[in-house]
Amino acid sequence: MKLLILVALFGLSLAQHNPHTKHGRTAIVHLFEWRWADIAAECERFLGPNGFGGVQISPPNEHIVINNPWRPWWQRYQPISYNLCSRSGSENELRDMITRCNNVGVNIYVDAVINHMCGAGGGEGTHSSCGSWFSAGRKDFPSVPFTHWDFNDHKCRTGSGNIENYGDANQVRDCRLVGLLDLALEKDYVRGKVAGFMNKLIDMGVAGFRVDACKHMWPGDLAAIYGRLHNLNTKWFPGGSRPFIFQEVIDLGGEPITSREYFHLGRVTEFKYGARLGTIFRKWNGEKLSYTKNWGEGWGFMPNGNALVFVDNHDNQRGHGAGGASIVTFWDARLYKMAVGYMLAHPYGVTRVMSSFRWNRHIVNGKDQNDWMGPPSHGDGSTKSVPINPDQTCGDGWVCEHRWRQIKNMVIFRNVVNGQPHSNWWDNQSNQVAFGRGNRGFIVFNNDDWDLDVTLNTGMPGGTYCDVISGQKEGNRCTGKQIHVGGDGRAHFRISNRDEDPFVAIHAESKL
Numbered sequence: 001m002k003l004l005i006l007v008a009l010f011g012l013s014l015a016q017h018n019p020h021t022k023h024g025r026t027a028i029v030h031l032f033e034w035r036w037a038d039i040a041a042e043c044e045r046f047l048g049p050n051g052f053g054g055v056q057i058s059p060p061n062e063h064i065v066i067n068n069p070w071r072p073w074w075q076r077y078q079p080i081s082y083n084l085c086s087r088s089g090s091e092n093e094l095r096d097m098i099t100r101c102n103n104v105g106v107n108i109y110v111d112a113v114i115n116h117m118c119g120a121g122g123g124e125g126t127h128s129s130c131g132s133w134f135s136a137g138r139k140d141f142p143s144v145p146f147t148h149w150d151f152n153d154h155k156c157r158t159g160s161g162n163i164e165n166y167g168d169a170n171q172v173r174d175c176r177l178v179g180l181l182d183l184a185l186e187k188d189y190v191r192g193k194v195a196g197f198m199n200k201l202i203d204m205g206v207a208g209f210r211v212d213a214c215k216h217m218w219p220g221d222l223a224a225i226y227g228r229l230h231n232l233n234t235k236w237f238p239g240g241s242r243p244f245i246f247q248e249v250i251d252l253g254g255e256p257i258t259s260r261e262y263f264h265l266g267r268v269t270e271f272k273y274g275a276r277l278g279t280i281f282r283k284w285n286g287e288k289l290s291y292t293k294n295w296g297e298g299w300g301f302m303p304n305g306n307a308l309v310f311v312d313n314h315d316n317q318r319g320h321g322a323g324g325a326s327i328v329t330f331w332d333a334r335l336y337k338m339a340v341g342y343m344l345a346h347p348y349g350v351t352r353v354m355s356s357f358r359w360n361r362h363i364v365n366g367k368d369q370n371d372w373m374g375p376p377s378h379g380d381g382s383t384k385s386v387p388i389n390p391d392q393t394c395g396d397g398w399v400c401e402h403r404w405r406q407i408k409n410m411v412i413f414r415n416v417v418n419g420q421p422h423s424n425w426w427d428n429q430s431n432q433v434a435f436g437r438g439n440r441g442f443i444v445f446n447n448d449d450w451d452l453d454v455t456l457n458t459g460m461p462g463g464t465y466c467d468v469i470s471g472q473k474e475g476n477r478c479t480g481k482q483i484h485v486g487g488d489g490r491a492h493f494r495i496s497n498r499d500e501d502p503f504v505a506i507h508a509e510s511k512l
């Protein structure tokens, strides 16, 4: 019995499932490829004031610099060292960002690329973001330092040295993912270097990590590395807080490696969520929104306490990774706002909002020829900063989905309804649905090709509420639709299928 309690306590102390968001905040945003200086400003001028809980940043460590194709976004997934200088900025800029974001209650989560270094064909020289010399051919990275002893090639049993078959768990873990030099994480020395890198960031004040390519690392090796991580910096977090860990594992079924193997280590990305939600909102394969009455675990997704969910991510918005053509992105803005709205209204999982840059999408036979294109850049390849337009949108090719009124207001909605149960479900057995979150919020969707006109029990106290999709509450008035909830909690909703955004949401703080 005593032993059991000990085991349970130990398990809890290792449990890195809590995002440690402050002030009851519930959503994080991936500011993909943003510069540190821009993120710092965004925390202060927008994310803090609008209740965002945290930012997932692009990999902060030194990476390869590639000329052909010209400075692709994915060069940052090819580490050269753990020096903290990258396309997003210097170590000083990184530190300044972490401090300024923490000071306004916005956490920073680092995208940690620890499975591998650069591609085996990455050449030799100083074409790296801090100018460190390296040789991919000799597997020599002196500024870590890693040498050929620190890589897995001796363990890999495929002819090419690459992963050839996802049906074989050994090669998925011991061979090279798309030719990337695979680190020997079983070695104490390598674990120490990786943990040192992560600890430096923890001490600087980050709240946790998105760990890249976890399917390609043995859970035991990850447990050993996570076990060496410091607690979070007590300047901003309660004593004893473990770093939040969310692990990228693509599990759509059909492979021997499952998400479940990683549950005890932290949260895991639920890729089924966006793939299925995209199919539903696109109405493919006969899917209907009304089928989502039991959305979440009822759909075979992982347990709620393990899930990190998103509509799209930086890979599958451009055909990398997994999810396929069903994934909805900013390119399908009307559907996208509804899908993100649905995610943020629904209690399942820790939610991540995507914030993208535009690129010259050019699809031939289903494949985007420009899926490599990096962020908006100057002629020398340096990333452009993010200008804010008078209407609060972003310029220069930055999409800033997180600033779209509908999405920003649903992030606030999620905070307002936090902890409330999924309630008062209604559907028309087609693509019109509604649900509430206790007595704190209510949302209605019309994804059918005809109008919605119905009176529903919202569960909300009587009064006049501002719809936060067509507008919002400003002072004593609504800039968009008004919804009148009677003393009995019932309200009448009309949503034309031709409305700019065919959904309506109200919450306790949008009441006049």
Ligand code: AAO
Pocket: 074, 075, 076, 077, 078, 113, 118, 119, 120, 121, 166, 177, 178, 179, 180, 212, 213, 214, 215, 248, 250, 251, 252, 253, 255, 315, 320, 321, 322, 323, 324
């Ligand atoms: C670049 C070049 C390569 C070159 C390499 C080395 O593009 O041509 O060989 O450099 O020189 C990113 C880019 C890569 C890029 C890399 C390094 O996406 O194009 O390579 O940086 O610069 C797998 C992994 C997953 C990974 C995903 C992209 O499991 O971890 O591939 N995502 C992360 C990052 C990503 C990054 C890396 C990892 C590497 O988010 O940005 O790569 O750091 C199956 C498997 C999945 C597998 C996919 C794709 O998915 O299940 O595990 O993901 O295949 O290979 C159905 C199935 C579904 C299946 C899918 C696709 O949907 O249900 O399971 O089909 O077949």
